[in-house]
Amino acid sequence: MSLESVKNYFKENNLPLEVTETDKITDTVENASKAFGITEGEIAKTMGFQLKSGECILIxxxxxxxxxxQKFKSIFHEKAVMIKDIFEVTSHEPGGLCPFGLKTPLKIYLDETLKEYQVVYPAGGTPHSAVKISVELLEKITKGKWINICK
Incomplete structure (x- = not known):
């Protein structure tokens, strides 16, 4: 279902993007970089957090x-807490979390570290997939807000 929701999202929004699938497991940055023959830095790691208000966000x-x-706390004024049931919130499997084809719209934040690359590879909804996308298009599609939240 998750893979289909990403593909449908691209189709419904006339986006020039494709989900690349592999038999190899891509559930971690290391595994994904090996499976797709790219550096670990080029993976766009997506993490889900739940705020005290109950709002869920993706970074x-x-x-x-x-x-x-400390940066998380200074930006969001609270401690970082991961979403407990990521599938329930996003419809994406753990290891396949991405900002596309979400069950419900979530606020998306993009860390400044992504700007080190012109093209990055977020997951495609499953732990066996990825989407090659320019950082510029990623920002546009997700309406992501740029933040500096990493060490």
Whole structure:
């Protein structure tokens, strides 16, 4: 279902994007970079967080970046808490989380580390997929807000 929701999202919005599938597991940055023959940094790692208000958000960073808890707290004024049931909130499997074809619209934040690349590879809804996308188009499609949240 998750893979189909991403493909349908691209089709319905006339986006020139395709989901690349592989038999290899791409559930981690390391596995995805090996499966697609790219550097770990080129992976657009998508993480889901739940705020105290109950609002869920997605933050995308380069694959090798790590969220800085102090920066998270300074931006969102609370401690970082991961979404407990990511599938329920997004319709995407763990290891396949991406900002496309979501069950319900979520606010998207893009970390400045993504700007190190012209093209990045977020997952495609499953832990066996990826989407090659320019950082510029990623920002446009997701209406992502740029933040500096990594170490």
């Amino acid at each position: 995308l960073t380069k694959g090798t970046a790590k969220i800085d808890n």
